[in-house]
Amino acid sequence: SDPAVASIVPDAQKKARPRQQQTALTREGGKSLLPFSRVQKIMKADKELPTVAKEATFLISLATEEFIKRITEASQRVAIRDKRVTVQQKDIASVVRKADEFLFLE
Amino acid sequence: MSDREAHSGPPGTDEDLSLPKATVAKMITELLPNDVTCAKETRDLIIECCVEFIHLISSEANEICEQDSKKTIAPEHIISALRRLGFESFTEEVEEVLKDHKQAQKDREKKGSKLEQSGLTEEELLAKQQELFAQSRAKFESGQQQ
Numbered sequence: 001s002d003p004a005v006a007s008i009v010p011d012a013q014k015k016a017r018p019r020q021q022q023t024a025l026t027r028e029g030g031k032s033l034l035p036f037s038r039v040q041k042i043m044k045a046d047k048e049l050p051t052v053a054k055e056a057t058f059l060i061s062l063a064t065e066e067f068i069k070r071i072t073e074a075s076q077r078v079a080i081r082d083k084r085v086t087v088q089q090k091d092i093a094s095v096v097r098k099a100d101e102f103l104f105l106e
Numbered sequence: 107m108s109d110r111e112a113h114s115g116p117p118g119t120d121e122d123l124s125l126p127k128a129t130v131a132k133m134i135t136e137l138l139p140n141d142v143t144c145a146k147e148t149r150d151l152i153i154e155c156c157v158e159f160i161h162l163i164s165s166e167a168n169e170i171c172e173q174d175s176k177k178t179i180a181p182e183h184i185i186s187a188l189r190r191l192g193f194e195s196f197t198e199e200v201e202e203v204l205k206d207h208k209q210a211q212k213d214r215e216k217k218g219s220k221l222e223q224s225g226l227t228e229e230e231l232l233a234k235q236q237e238l239f240a241q242s243r244a245k246f247e248s249g250q251q252q
Contacts (some may be wrong), residue, residue, distance in 0.1 A: 003216070004236040025249050029207035030203060030205075030207030030208070030209060030211075031210075033129060033133060033243065034126075034129060035126060038124075038125055038126065039125075039160065041173060041249070042123055042125075042160050042161070043160060046164055046165070048168065049168055049242060050168070050171065051177065051178040053179060053181060055181045055204070056167070056181045056184050058204070058207065059185070059200055062199075062200045063163060063200050064125075065158075066196045066200060067133065067155075067193075072134050072152065073137060073154060074125075075148075076137075076139075076142055085141055087144040088147075088148055089145070089148050089150070089212045091149055093154070096155075100192060101191060101192035101193055104158060104159075104162050104191075105158055
């Protein structure tokens with residue numbers, strides 16, 4: 001199997017987590033999948049931000065992972081309802097329009 | 107003579123100010139069932155959305171931090187920001203990983219401090235080791251003489 005993929009879904013992560021189904025992403029114990037430095041750089045682009053604790057940046061990284069998960073799964077549902085197998089930009093748009101919390105993306 | 111301006115793209119298109127495409131692509135692929143794919147432009151759009159998301163949470167956390175009269179944005183501010191912005195459901199998952207993260211850190215610290223806990227420096231430990239070797243050698247030799 002592809003070693004690059006294995007690092008995202010390691011065998012060690014076999015803890016039973018009732019909330020996760022087969023297609024859900026599993027993380028390595030306590031690590032974020034997104035590079036810390038990139039998340040930090042994105043945040044620093046906002047000059048108004050004061051110092052950000054490392055753990056806070058880490059939490060944002062995790063929240064962003066969750067965001068990707070939610071928006072991907074929601075968009076996929078739209079695509080499937082439309083009888084398509086490819087998720088397109090209009091699916092993202094439709095998800096954004098419907099969910100209040102995603103309104104900031106408009 | 108003309109001044110040559112360094113070419114710089116419009117702000118916001120800097121590669122470094124986004125997330126790695128390959129990583130996000132892999133995440134999306136793993137989230138989708140085997141028979142569904144995501145168009146490349148869609149993946150790029152998701153990345154843009156992520157950057158907006160990060161800015162949104164950061165700004166909100168900043169406000170909360172100021173209200174808290176603190177100068178550093180702390181993890182609690184992020185959690186509050188998520189709740190205030192309607193991402194309450196994220197906080198459960200996020201806090202669970204944070205627990206694992208703290209545990210992993212503790213484990214790393216434990217490994218390091220075992221050596222420190224003996225209270226000896228590396229040289230002292232080495233000397234002790236030599237002593238033990240000498241002792242067992244002496245025992246061995248005296249045993250041989252019998």
